[in-house]
Amino acid sequence: MKFSTRAIHIGEEPDFREGSSGDVVIPIHLSTTFARKDVEVPTGGYEYSRTGNPTRFAFEKKIASLENGKFGLAFSSGMAAESTVAFSLLKSGDHIIAFDDLYGGTKRLFNKVLNNFNIEVSYVDLTNPSNLEAAIKPNTRMVWIETPTNPLMKLCDISEISRIAKKYSLIVVVDNTFMTPYFQKPLDLGADVVVHSCTKYISGHSDVVAGAVVVNDEEIRKKIRFNQNAIGAVPSPFDCYLLIRGLKTLHVRMERHEYNAKMIASFLSSHPKVEKVLYPGLESHPQHDLAKKQMSGFGGMISFYLKADANGVKRFLSNLNIFLLAESLGGVESLINNPSKMTHASIPEEERKKIGITDNLIRISVGIEDVEDLISDLDNALKSL
Numbered sequence: 001m002k003f004s005t006r007a008i009h010i011g012e013e014p015d016f017r018e019g020s021s022g023d024v025v026i027p028i029h030l031s032t033t034f035a036r037k038d039v040e041v042p043t044g045g046y047e048y049s050r051t052g053n054p055t056r057f058a059f060e061k062k063i064a065s066l067e068n069g070k071f072g073l074a075f076s077s078g079m080a081a082e083s084t085v086a087f088s089l090l091k092s093g094d095h096i097i098a099f100d101d102l103y104g105g106t107k108r109l110f111n112k113v114l115n116n117f118n119i120e121v122s123y124v125d126l127t128n129p130s131n132l133e134a135a136i137k138p139n140t141r142m143v144w145i146e147t148p149t150n151p152l153m154k155l156c157d158i159s160e161i162s163r164i165a166k167k168y169s170l171i172v173v174v175d176n177t178f179m180t181p182y183f184q185k186p187l188d189l190g191a192d193v194v195v196h197s198c199t200k201y202i203s204g205h206s207d208v209v210a211g212a213v214v215v216n217d218e219e220i221r222k223k224i225r226f227n228q229n230a231i232g233a234v235p236s237p238f239d240c241y242l243l244i245r246g247l248k249t250l251h252v253r254m255e256r257h258e259y260n261a262k263m264i265a266s267f268l269s270s271h272p273k274v275e276k277v278l279y280p281g282l283e284s285h286p287q288h289d290l291a292k293k294q295m296s297g298f299g300g301m302i303s304f305y306l307k308a309d310a311n312g313v314k315r316f317l318s319n320l321n322i323f324l325l326a327e328s329l330g331g332v333e334s335l336i337n338n339p340s341k342m343t344h345a346s347i348p349e350e351e352r353k354k355i356g357i358t359d360n361l362i363r364i365s366v367g368i369e370d371v372e373d374l375i376s377d378l379d380n381a382l383k384s385l
């Protein structure tokens, strides 16, 4: 079955056994515990809902299938998924090599939490994969990447990084939140672990906080699965239902996010009040060739630099009517964000400037509204500059 057919059917095969209702949509199993007939064996396969829940299992099956992976695991947030991966696959004394342009929350987890457990991190510019080999130490266990990154849209070559990592038996983790499996399949490119903030495109409607992990290797699955239950950061059955509902339209939404993003990127590129646009789908993007090679589309996230000072940026943002000024991304509604003041405000100003997160940088999460309305909203706000 192809992607869209799997998105709709996997994990929700109707139950035709005697006495079952044949639901087309998996029910929300709210029960926290499951009765059994035999003291030794759980009759229906379930014991306690943190350990296993039928609605959650349906979501885990669906997301695994869409990532072309064998096993899916659901968590109560993207950060819960990331922490459980780290605590399952690393131990005190280990070293991680991380892409230097990672989601802020991931850096916080590494620097302020894992750090207390004597797990060391080096941030390396992995846009050039040969920098990976140079950073490997005897205690390096893991490579952690995100591509394209937020908000600077830098890419790294998943196949090449995985090839080098394999020589040294390093586990490669890819945060696939931005592209989703619809546009990028890290496991097919050689990665070992995919993590998601399902709060974004996977749920797609800005109404669930959740995370997921997908892997192929049985040993890796066993370790993460053990801690999914032992640490216990699992999503509720209702959230799992919303995630399943979200996944069913992922392909349709991603197509539209991308269509709108391409039109907007091209509009902004030719606008005199815009200094520069960062979108992997533009030929001007320094890694456009890599984007074409490892992604089947360019996604719905765009960053751009306005020709304006801090006051101009404020004026531009306050003149928008459709774009909502908010953090987060990946929902059906278009969101706009000024990273230096919002999502990336916790990075010290000096460092921010050095990497390119200046006050005139704007990030947009392009929604699936009518693209002409979105462009005229931007055009109108740009006139205020």
Ligand SMILES: *Cc1c(COP(=O)(O)O)cnc(C)c1O
Residues within 6 Å of the ligand: 077, 078, 079, 080, 103, 105, 106, 146, 150, 175, 177, 178, 196, 197, 198, 199, 200, 209, 210, 211
């Ligand atoms: C939002 C986000 C996360 C964290 O996920 P939560 O669901 O907010 O915990 C991790 N990685 C990326 C790329 C994100 O955008």
